[in-house]
Amino acid sequence: MKKAIITVVGRDCVGIIAKVCTYLADSNINILDISQTIVGGYFNMMMVVDVAGSEKSFDAISAELAEVGGTIGCVIRIQLEDIFDMMHRL
C-alpha cells in the first residue's frame, strides 16, 4: 500500500466529487477515506487513497489531477502521506 492524501479546494459546483472519483477509478486508485465540508460557498475535500495499484507514475497522477481540477475550477493536490505522518506523529 502506498497512501497519499488528495485535497480539493474551490468554489462549490455540481459534480466535483463525481469528476475526481471517476478519474481515480479510471486510474485504479483506491479511495480509503473521504471527508468533505463547505465553508462560505467553498468546497473543501480530503481523501486518503492508495496509489499502489495504479500503473501511472505519481508525477503523472499529480499532473492529471491538477488538470481535472482546472476543468471544475478547483485546486487539486496529491501528496504522499508520509509528510503528514512525519510532522504530526512520533
Added chain:
Amino acid sequence: MISRSEILETNQMIEKENLDVRTITMGISLLDCIDSDRGKLCANIRDKILKLAGNLVATGDEIGREYGIPVVNKRISVTPIGIVGAAACRSEDDFTEIAKELDRAAKDVGVNFLGGYSAVVAKGMTTADMMLMRSIPQALAETERVCSSVNVGSTRTGIDMDAVRIMGEVIRATAERTKDADSIGCAKLVVFCNAPDDNPFMAGAFHGVTEADAVINVGVSGPGVVKKALESVRGASFEVLCETIKKTAFKITRVGQLVAKRASEMLGVPFGIVDLSLAPTPAVGDSVAEILQEIGLEYPGAPGTTAALALLNDQVKKGGVMASSYVGGLSGAFIPVSEDQGMIDAVNAGCLTLEKLEAMTCVCSVGLDMIAIPGDTSAATISGIIADEMAIGMVNQKTTAVRLIPVIGKGVGEQAEFGGLLGYAPIMPVNRFDCSAFVKREGRIPAPIHSFKN
C-alpha cells in the same frame, strides 16, 4: 489516521508561511580524482560530478512533487580544492582553471551553486593553499556558480593570522574584480573559524576530508512558520514561548529528515545530516528578524536582542535534535542582513549596527553574514573584523564566519543590489580607527586554554 486539521496545518505552512526544503546538497569527495596533470585532474573531477550528481536536480524536483513541498535549491559541495589541486597546480592560474571546470560541471548538472573552492588553513598554509587563496578574486570573477570558503582558525589550533591578513586583501581584490555588479563576488566568499565538514548551506559548503565518498545533506528552513506560531502566544510566558518554538522546530525538521532519507534512497547515496538552520530569504514573511520582533523587540538590534536570539537558537536546536537521527552542519538561526527584509529594515531604522551584529553572532550561527560595507574600507580593517569574529568562534567552541561585501564605489547611505536570493543591502558604517599594526604582525594566535572557563 491523519486528521483534517493536521493536513491543513502542514499545507498552510507550505503555502502561506514559506515552509520549504532550502537545499539538498550532495557532498562529493574529489580525493580519488587527484592527479599531477591538471588536464587529467579536471577530467576526473568532471566525470565524478556528472556521474554522481547527474540526477540530483531531477530527483530533488520529483521529491518536491511527491510531498507537495518546494525543494528550492539543489547543490553540490566538494573536497576543498586547496587539497585536491595541490599536486597539479603550479600557479594561481592553474587553480582558476579548476574553478572554471567546476563551474562548467555545475552548469551541466543544473545546480545553482557548487561549494568547495576552499582552503582549510586553521594552523598553517601549504604553498597550494596560498595559491588557491590568491586565486579566489579571479576565480570568483570568472565563474558564476562556484562558491569559495577559507577556514582560518579553530578552537583546537588557534587562528592563523597570516591567513586572516591575506583574506582581508583577497576580499578587497574580489570586490574590485566584480565592482560592476556591486562587488557581488564577495557574496560567494566566506571566512570561517571551526568550519563544519558537512554544511549544506552556501556559500560556505565544502565536503570535508572526514566525510565519505558521497553523502546527502539537507538544509530545511521555515522562519515564517516559527513567526506564525509565535503570533498565537503573544504576551505569554517564556515557558510557553520556548515550548512553541521547540514544537515548531520539530515539525520543520521532520520534513527535512523525510526529504533527506528519500533523496538518499533515490540517488543511492548515503544520508549524512539534516541542518536545522532557520534560513531567511528576502521574501516577506520568511525572516528571522520578524521572529525577534514577534518575541518582543521593536527591531533586531534593540536591547534584549542577544538574549532573544540565544533563546531562539537554543529552542530550535532542542526541538530539531529529536526530529532527526543525524543533525549537523551549522544548525542555528542565520542572521544575514541582505537576505532578510526585517534585518534590512532594522539597519535602515538605525537600530542595528555592525557591533550589535557581532554580539549576536556569539549566540547563534553563523557570523557576520552578507553585510555590505563602504567600498573604501581598507584590507587591514577587514582583516581586523575577521580576526574579531574568528576569536569569538575560537573561544566559544562554535562556528563563526564572515561574509563582508566592500561595495566598491559606494558608501554609507547607499545600497548594494545583488538580486535573487542574495537580496539587497544598505551599506553599514565601519569603525574607522586603525588596526593595521595589529594585523601586520606575523604568525598565529595560539589555541585558547580549555579549562578555567569564565
